[in-house]
């Protein structure tokens with residue numbers, strides 16, 4: 001088995017780490033059954049691809065899907081090494097029996113693998129999933145009755161809805177007020193922030209005692225964005241509802257008290273967070289282990305409200321927590337008793353949303369109307385069409401001015417778009433003298449940088465961020481907008497690739513390198529979650545990458561006025577409907593697509609990401 005795993009690693013069907021895991025475990029407790037070795041390596045590989053577990057059914061039905069196999073014609077000479085060949089004739093019962101008699105799965109605290117409900121897990125992921133399940137089911141069951149005062153306040157904050165259109169923002173508040181756990185999901189501009197601000201106002205008005213509310217987001221960028229949008233939403237409230245709603249948003253790592261080089265956080269079940277209400281925005285980016293850590297650190301009386309777009313790409317790390325929790329959100333699935341609680345707050349007919357949903361469905365609301373994108377917006381229409389898997393979405397590019405399909409299948413087609421997109425911020429980089437001080441200048445440069453972003457699906461190759469970052473730097477240098485002959489240069493945009501706790505910078509944070517004429521030094525300026533600026537010498541930064549081109553994965557939680565997305569001309573397992581939808585919805589005013597092959601676009605729209613989990 002060891003040799004087979006090594007052959008898979010040599011051909012890049014498996015990561016070296018995946019083949020190493022059974023070897024390491026075997027050194028601690030010997031496992032004679034090669035089938036268990038195989039399952040362990042495949043499980044580790046699936047974990048690396050974001051799955052929380054392996055469904056044994058999938059293993060029997062389509063074992064080849066558990067490896068990173070190239071297209072069939074590229075490995076036909078190795079057919080005998082495919083998992084489907086190796087596992088031919090092995091039944092589900094054989095697998096279950098092999099696992100049941102393995103020391104690696106013995107029911108104890110330190111068993112590295114766990115089999116539960118025909119799903120094979122790494123112990124850590126199993127534990128995290130159990131915590132998320134238990135914590136959420138406890139919280140959704142705690143019901144709170146609405147007082148007359150709260151009901152009055154609801155009618156003050158929301159106008160009575162018309163019969164033909166349900167005000168889901170109002171109903172989201174009504175539902176969330178009655179539980180200790182609520183999910184408010186919806187696409188861009190559907191009013192998640194507006195709704196949660198009203199919800200917080202209602203919570204603050206409903207109690208005479210002081211309540212501590214905290215706002216958090218998975219990344220610094222998402223935290224900055226929420227700070228801005230929440231301040232705007234508070235300003236839209238009647239003045240007597242505005243008091244005490246917080247605007248400070250922290251990252252989840254900071255909230256939980258991340259410690260350098262440690263997996264554990266300062267806050268946990270023994271040292272819970274000191275708060276009564278926690279709002280987490282961009283919850284689609286929160287992975288399974290982080291969600292478990294967060295729920296464990298939440299005091300039992302506290303309310304948790306998750307906001308996010310369930311249709312976006314799942315978290316970079318394993319799990320698709322929000323997507324899993326929102327299964328059924330589209331149809332509502334509300335029980336008659338839930339509809340009875342909602343009925344006094346709406347004149348519209350709620351019967352289409354009736355169903356036999358779970359308790360969790362009763363705590364989940366999907367906002368359905370975008371207030372940012374109307375029927376005239378190509379971005380809104382395109383996002384909607386892609387999201388429902390409409391392969392004729394490509395025709396929309398002919399009908400709207402705010403979406404643009406670049407002709408041709410050459411990277412060169414990007415040049416004018418990218419040069420025009422980055423010109424504005426790079427010109428500001430040269431104009432320090434126009435600003436009163438360095439802070440003002442840096443603030444203007446950082447704001448200008450959000451005007452445009454090139455997004456890619458891939459990391460490597462000419463069509464990935466690696467090739468494109470180099471290419472774009474050369475185009476911009478040819479235009480006289482920068483001089484990239486040195487590694488560090490004025491205007492270089494960089495992204496952190498890892499958390500750096502000593503500098504207080506997180507994976508995904510973007511900084512711009514600026515030459516400060518007053519000091520004669522190059523420094524990189526970042527905007528922190530609290531909107532303040534942090535200046536860092538380039539020599540103190542490691543694990544960074546130039547970010548003229550950014551992967552769609554890394555762009556989650558950010559928005560740009562104009563986004564240009566590049567899809568490669570060849571198929572890749574990474575292309576999916578969720579990736580395209582996430583790329584499109586990063587654009588606020590203009591979206592441009594370069595896709596060298598219309599067949600690839602159709603395939604991308606039709607392919608959904610599905611992550612195995614037991615949630």
Ligand SMILES: Nc1ncnc2c1ncn2[C@@H]1O[C@H](COP(=O)(O)OP(=O)(O)OP(=O)(O)O)[C@@H](O)[C@H]1O
Pocket residue numbers: 169186187188189190191192193194195229233236371372
């Ligand atoms: N019911 C409403 N009527 C009119 N305008 C609304 C309504 N709800 C929200 N808006 C406006 O729509 C815009 C987007 O709202 P909001 O920021 O709350 O949405 P969101 O779902 O949080 O957006 P995103 O997550 O994409 O940033 C804001 O300008 C807001 O004022």
